[in-house]
Amino acid sequence: MLTDDAEASVRQQAAISLSYLADPASGPALMQALKDKSASVRYAALHTLGTIKYSPAEDAIIELLHSADANTSRSAISALGMLQSTTAVTAIIPELAIATSMSGSRPRALSAT
Numbered sequence: 001m002l003t004d005d006a007e008a009s010v011r012q013q014a015a016i017s018l019s020y021l022a023d024p025a026s027g028p029a030l031m032q033a034l035k036d037k038s039a040s041v042r043y044a045a046l047h048t049l050g051t052i053k054y055s056p057a058e059d060a061i062i063e064l065l066h067s068a069d070a071n072t073s074r075s076a077i078s079a080l081g082m083l084q085s086t087t088a089v090t091a092i093i094p095e096l097a098i099a100t101s102m103s104g105s106r107p108r109a110l111s112a113t
Contacts, residue, residue, distance in 0.1 A: 050082030
C-alpha cells in the first residue's frame, strides 16, 4: 500500500500510520517512499523515518536536502534532526546558510554561533 497504491493520499496515510507503529522494520518501505512522485508522500515518509529514528535512511535523507522542492528540503532537515546524527550536522549547515542567504535573515538555530 505504501508504495503500490495508485492514490497518493493512500500512500501518504500509510506512511503516517507507520509512525504510530514505530517499527524499524518499516524503514525499507519508507525509504522507497522517499522516491515517490508525490511530495506529500515524501514528506510523510521523511517525518516517519525521523520519528522512528531509522538511522539507515540517513544518507537517503541527506540527498533530499538538495531537493528543488523547498518543503522536501525542510522536511529532510527536520527528519535529520530527529535522527540526532552528528554526521547530519555537517550536511545541514550549508543548507541553512543557503536558506539564510535567500531569506535575508539568520535562522534562530544559528543565532547562538
